[in-house]
Amino acid sequence: MSLQHWFFSTSESTGLNGTATGHYGPFTVLPALSCFPLRLSFLQRWTAWRSIFFPCSLSSCQECRFLLPVSITERFLFCVFWCSISERFLSGSISVSTQATGCRTGISCFSDEAGCGEDHAGALFCSHKLFPPVIRPQFNLRQLFFMQGIIVIGGGILGLSTALHILQARPGTRLVLVEKEQTIAAHQTGHNSGVIHSGLYYKPGSLKAINCREGYDRLLRFCREENIRHEICGKIVVATSEQALPQLQELHRRGVANGLQGLKFLNPAEIRDIEPHCTGISGLLVPEAGIVDYPAVAEKYAEKITEMGGEIVLGERVEEIRQNGNQVEVIGASRTWKGNAVVACAGLQSDRLARQTEPALPLRILPFRGEYYKLRPSSARLVNHLIYPVPDPAFPFLGVHFTRMINGGVECGPNAVFAFGREAYQKTDFNLRDTLDALAWPGFHKVAAKHWRSGLGEYHRSFSKQAFVRALQNLVPEIQAEDLEPGGSGIRAQACDRSGKLLDDFDFRVSRNIIHVCNAPSPAATASLAIGKTIADNLLSLLQ
Incomplete structure (x- = not known):
């Protein structure tokens, strides 16, 4: 089956902006991923699973869509594959997507160099090589994977x-x-x-x-x-x-x-x-x-967070924050989380957490x-x-x-x-401990005096x-x-x-x-x- 047939085989055509103009039969409409450092055979199947987490309604998406078959088996295989490579992506060991300076339509492509050029030399994967020149969302690889793993400390x-x-x-x-x-x-x-x-x-x-x-x-x-x-x-x-x-x-x-x-x-x-x-x-x-x-008000915020897929963990004291390259480890009393970013809104304990990364x-x-x-x-x-x-x-x-x-x-x-x-x-x-911490601070002495x-x-x-x-x-x-x-x-x-x-x-x-x-x-x-x-x-x- 040709690439053209694989991605755009429908009972009717798609518009110039990638939106559907007819019935898509057994295929599923998914957001286009314009750059990905994998072989096409991988992309065809495993990108489909990301539709669960990366809907095309994102503000940065330009309503570009292409077609991929989706099955339970394919979703499971992508999940296994993602677990095996996620550490490599999240650690920043792979170069990021850059704007292709010579590309006629100005879309992004994943390249070894700052720009792949019009002939896309050096590109590990470029959508210009594989897809017709439709408008695609301007995501880069770092943005996509950093959407996985943000940790917020503090339930105030x-x-x-x-x-x-x-x-x-x-x-x-x-x-x-x-x-x-x-x-x-x-x-x-x-x-x-x-x-x-x-x-x-x-x-x-x-x-x-x-x-x-x-x-x-x-x-x-x-x-x-x-x-x-x-x-x-x-x-x-x-x-x-x-x-x-x-x-x-x-x-x-x-x-x-x-x-x-x-x-x-x-x-x-x-x-x-x-x-x-x-x-x-x-x-x-x-x-x-x-x-x-x-x-x-706080309860309503929490309700909306869970409705949108966020997780709230109660009864877990954060003991330590560690920075390791592009990743952050948050170590709790009984659990550890790894993420790409952390926000610490720790209130009464805020300075103690801040001192772990700013001594x-x-x-x-x-x-x-x-x-x-x-x-x-x-x-x-x-x-x-x-x-x-x-x-x-x-x-x-x-x-x-x-x-x-x-x-x-x-x-x-x-x-x-x-x-x-x-x-x-x-x-x-x-x-x-709290009392000694305060009494040892030079600023406290001056306030008291x-x-x-x-x-x-x-x-x-x-x-x-x-x-x-x-x-x-x-x-x-x-x-x-x-x-x-x-x-x-x-x-x-x-x-x-x-x-x-x-x-x-x-x-x-x-x-x-x-x-x-x-x-x-x-x-x-x-x-x-x-x-x-x-x-x-x-x-x-x-x-x-």
Whole structure:
């Protein structure tokens, strides 16, 4: 049987763009693979099996199709063959596809040299030799095989968003997400206050500002499409002293620069119109702020990942990351994965994983515990929406505030105390390794020396309910101790450099085919879809 007959034998013809114009009988329509370093007899059968993982609906495919017979036996044989050669392909030992500079139609071919030339000299396999000059997708061999084997570490909202965007950008990618806990969203994602941040606080042009504004729009659209409960209820930021007024003005300036709509200064009477029990000398209305259930958002991300063929592995702690040429090994407590790229969104453990590929990492994670009270149901009337103080610009924290929750109730807090453990959610929790790691970091000494007085005040509020109440009374004077009952707590993974600076922006680091997310505090949950897309785009660009 001739090549022409083998690939284009149909009851009717194909169009110039390769799309079918008639019935294909016993043949299966598959995406063309314009370059492959195998003999034609191999290609005829074994490429067919790839249709399961490499559908022609990919954005980079130009709807070129050719015909191959498919059978269960042929699929099995290709699977066996692929297992035997995958190490050779993934290790990068084979040269990559290059653009054939002399080819009349400008399609790619696999060649020993930078370009095969019009006569295709030196080509191991060139589609010009074998196929009619139809339009074919411009895939190269490295791109095809790097679609197999991306590992995401961390099952928080950022890891899940990154995995989701990788699969959306490259359907069919073999992806595994590894999480050390038995559930997703077990730490920062599952312990935050559920606020949808609008981008008020962040320096214009910063990663926080850019990703928060983009992520805000994307998050709202996602919640609407997936029927996730959320509400844009607005908030007010209240200045309770003359000293806070310049910072309130600065917040307004930043909000305007970041594109927030509807910002409005409030006088004391206008504050009471919105929050009758709140007192302040001036306020700033932020109507775009809202509330949502972030664990529910994370669950929906996970659902979509599995629907698209991704694998989520729970209860597996990552012990080590090893780079070996173009491959990466991720060694867990009981399993090992090999892949072409890794994204580490490890939150509280992010610096430890990053140091395995960047030993001189110039930052460390310092854990800060935020503790909450809740208003008793009988006292929930004291707060309508969200009430925030003007934050201290010396700290990347927002101060003790009131947050109405999407599932009911009002949270009061959090404070911000140094935690003696990266997962020390209770006051009495202690982890020796985590504590020694923090105490040994030069930056921690400088933070402690500079802010020891504020730190003692936070600890005082942690152990004294009355001191916590007094902080709340700055905003709502009617609050009394009996109005509060114990709430939850969360740990913030705060990156600190050697100079003692607490990083106030996101921090991402690239080590060849590994991306580490080293600092992603609030508003990372709001910005998760924007951050995940950015990471996915950068990762996939590394693999071109």
